[in-house]
Amino acid sequence: MTVRGTGRGRRLGLTRQKVIAAAVTLIDRDGADAFSLRKLAVELDVENMSLYNHVPNKDALLDGVAETLLAEVEFPQNDTDGWQDRIRAHAAAFRTQAKRHPKAFPLVLTRPTCSPAALRALRSTLATLTDLRLTPEEGVHVLRSYTAFMIGSIMRELGHAIYLGSLDDQQLRQQGRDIAATGDPVLIAAAPHLAAGDHDTEFHYGLELLIAGLAARAGVPYDGGPARP
Structure with missing residues (x-):
């Protein structure tokens, strides 16, 4: 049985390295949570099944991305x-x-x-x-x-x-009020420094x-x- 789209990837010169490089670009742009093989196929202008000539599944591709970035x-x-x-x-x-x-x-x-x-x-x-x-x-x-x-x-x-210095202005004001309300001298002394980072x-x-x-x-x-x- 011929799988639709697999020949197209070969004709375009698709390789595992090119697939991983495209995945890195896509993840850097949109984030890992938004990544999918379908979106990658669209990015490369190939059918989904063409990707499976080079990576067996999404997990293997993400492993390849991690390995490539570490190698660099x-x-x-x-x-x-x-x-x-x-x-x-x-x-x-x-x-x-x-x-x-x-x-x-x-x-x-x-x-x-x-x-x-x-x-x-x-x-x-x-x-x-x-x-x-x-x-x-x-x-x-x-x-x-x-x-x-x-x-x-x-x-x-x-x-x-979590980063303690990443609160917005409203959160910082609330944190300041909460700390002041404790009356704890240790927390009160640290409060200005907790607000900056x-x-x-x-x-x-x-x-x-x-x-x-x-x-x-x-x-x-x-x-x-x-x-x-």
Whole structure:
């Protein structure tokens, strides 16, 4: 039996890479929740069934999008810097890619994968820690703590997690009244700072907190970090 539309995709030179690239563009424009294979087929001007020559289903395509975006992260290759600067450069590269694809990158953070790109990212993270001569077990603990910070910070910055500094004016006024009504001095002192937020400052602070804590645990000096943004 001939499936209608499959030959058309081949005649147009459709490949898995082109399908994934088009999916990235579509998700970056409309968001992952609005994405469908039908919309992608319209975008590519092919029949729906043409896509199945290259991806078996939507989940596989979304995995491909996540793998492609992760593979494009330009992790630093410079091994001459100290471990603290290597962690900063690694985090900056990951965050830069996330900001390039604010609607599509959450797929990288939420879809587990054992692809070559994922293993490369895993190794590059562990490689930043080699100067500390951690045991493999402790290295994995650090890896998981760092990953949790990166995922949480980036999801929050991209608008996919709660951020306390993102309230509108009316919400802020209500929050101020609610805090004042508690009479709690701890909450009252924090209130002005809860009402303001800057993603660059918060990311810098959280990353430096992690690096400083790791330096203290490893018994090595903390370099103080770069100037705050």
